[in-house]
Structures are given as C-alpha cells and as structure tokens.
Amino acid sequence: MISYLLRRILISLLVLIGISIVIFVMLHLISDSPGRVVLGPQASAAAVEAFNRENGFDRPLFAQYVDYVVQLLHGDLGRSYKLNEEVSVLFAQNAGRSAVLSLSGLVIALLIAIPLGILQAVRRNTVVDRAATGIAYLLYATPSFLVALLLIALLSQLVPLFPAEASQSTSPWVVFTDPRAMALPLITLALTNVVVFSQYQRSAALEQLGMDYIKVARAKGAPERVVLMRHLLRNACIPLITLVGVMIPTLLAGNLIVESVFNYPGLGLLFLNSLHREDYPVLLAYTLIGGALTVLGNLLADLVVARADRRIELSR
Incomplete structure (x- = not known):
C-alpha cells in the first residue's frame, strides 16, 4: 500500500512538472512582450522595456520558469497586473463560490x-x-x-x-x-x-x-x-x-x-x-x-x- 502510494505520488509530481512547463512556455510565447500586453499599445518602448526588465521578463525563459517555481514553493501564485491584486487573493475571493x-x-x-x-x-x-x-x-x-x-x-x-x-x-x-x-x-x-x-x-x-x-x-x-x-x-x-x-x-x-x-x-x-x-499570471x-x-x-x-x-x- 505504501509503496503504491509513493509511486503514484512520484508520478503525479512528474506530471505536474510537465504540465507547468508546457503551460508556462505556451502562455509566454503568446506575446513577444508581456510589458506591451500589460501597459497597452499606447505605452512607449522605453516604458515597456523598463517594465520587462523590472519584472524579469527580459531574462531567458528557463530562468523565468525557475523563478516562478521558486515562487510557487513559497505559496506565491504571482500578481495580476491588470487588477493590481495578488492572484492568491483573487482565488480566495472566488474559489468558495x-x-x-x-x-x-x-x-x-x-x-x-x-x-x-x-x-x-x-x-x-x-x-x-x-x-x-x-x-x-x-x-x-x-x-x-x-x-x-x-x-x-x-x-x-x-x-x-x-x-x-x-x-x-x-x-x-x-x-x-x-x-x-x-x-x-x-x-x-x-x-x-x-x-x-x-x-x-x-x-x-x-x-x-x-x-x-x-x-x-x-x-x-x-x-x-x-x-x-x-x-x-x-x-x-x-x-x-x-x-x-x-x-x-x-x-x-x-x-x-x-x-x-x-x-x-x-x-x-x-x-x-x-x-x-490577457492577464497571464491569473491564467497560469x-x-x-x-x-x-x-x-x-x-x-x-x-x-x-x-x-x-x-x-x-x-x-x-
């Protein structure tokens, strides 16, 4: 029983890792610039570049994924840039209903x-x-x-x-x-x-x-x-x-x-x-x-x- 349970938990963790990689890559490849999506089409190139640099979106995709996993391990689901609210708070407000x-x-x-x-x-x-x-x-x-x-x-x-x-x-x-x-x-x-x-x-x-x-x-x-x-x-x-x-x-x-x-x-x-x-943190x-x-x-x-x-x- 214990060996079966441990084996299933290990398989489940591997599946979750695979899901997180696929979803993370797909969402981040939808747009070339998350800063442009967040700030809107009227934002200047300098403002978009500053936003991407400040939030780490100018880093390689693998480095962004590692940072996101570290955040998840600390219970941080990210922040909605569109609603200016923590994703965990948004989920807590709506999950019960x-x-x-x-x-x-x-x-x-x-x-x-x-x-x-x-x-x-x-x-x-x-x-x-x-x-x-x-x-x-x-x-x-x-x-x-x-x-x-x-x-x-x-x-x-x-x-x-x-x-x-x-x-x-x-x-x-x-x-x-x-x-x-x-x-x-x-x-x-x-x-x-x-x-x-x-x-x-x-x-x-x-x-x-x-x-x-x-x-x-x-x-x-x-x-x-x-x-x-x-x-x-x-x-x-x-x-x-x-x-x-x-x-x-x-x-x-x-x-x-x-x-x-x-x-x-x-x-x-x-x-x-x-x-x-296009609120990617919430979607992810x-x-x-x-x-x-x-x-x-x-x-x-x-x-x-x-x-x-x-x-x-x-x-x-």
Missing part, C-alpha cells in the same frame, strides 16, 4: 444518475431504457451553453419561474441561501453531468447483472430490492468513482460556460475575464491548479476504488 456551486451540481447529478442508470440496466431494452438513453444522447450532443440558453428561454422568459442571472452575492453559500436565483445554473450543471454518469452507471450495472454472485443471490430467493441495494449497487458504483475523481477539478474551477452564461462571480468567470484581458495559476486537482482527483479515485474493491492489489 465555484466549489459550492460545482459540488452541489455534482451531488444532484449523482443522486439522479445512479438510480437512473441502475433502472435502465434492470429494464434493459424497455421503453424506459430507450427513452432515457435517447434523451441522454440528445443532451450529450447539445453544448452546455445551449442547454443553459434553452433553460433561460423556457424557465425564465416563457415561464418566469427563475431569474435568468445567477445571484451576485459574495457568500459561497448562496446556493442554499438563495436557491431560486441559483436554480438554473444548478439545473444546467446537473443535466450535463447526469448524461455522462447515468450511461456510465448503466454500463457498469449491466456488466454486474451478468455476474455469478447476482445469479446466486437471486437463486437463493433474495428479494430483488435486496439484490439491487446490497449486492449490485456497491459493485456497480465502483467504476463511477474513477469518473467522479477526474471531475474533482470542477469543485474549484467551477464550470466556465455556466458561470459565463449566468454571470456568476466565480473562478470560471474570473478565468474568462482574465483571458480577455488557474490552469496549474486545475492540472493539480486533476492529478489529485485521479490519485484519490484510484485509492478509493482499491479500498472499495478488495480484488485490486495495491502492491503491484
């Missing part, structure tokens, strides 16, 4: 997708299964921004049940304190996730239904409810754990499209605004944290799966 929104949408999606997927597997090739699969394929083929716009048109304009704009409250718990204002963002997130989770759950449940332990349980006369809840559910959910682990970055990064469409003040909207402003920090969370999510998912499924040998 994105995390609560994304986590709420994820939980709602799982609560719907798990029983729906098992129901489809049990009722395979029936009207219920085919209808749910057809709707899932339709939603899967529909871009999330279009889903959001359709929900606004239907539930905000045609039938004015919910506001078209998300709450602008600075509280991270606005999902619970103002659920009506957050209904459409949550529905959008839930719908886009249910599509993937339910079909994944259906496939896993179908595979488990053909296993011998299910046949034995039924042959012993166990009620169908007991077979599904006690035997099928746990094993059928194991593959879903990996998929959820991959989606852990959404707990911090939020959904870019949902936050943009509903004008929700979170990390996703911060990223899009920084992209328009956001992407690095997203990569770190992806690696962490995969690691945690593997450990949880290994814990849930005793057939997996961690010492390999």
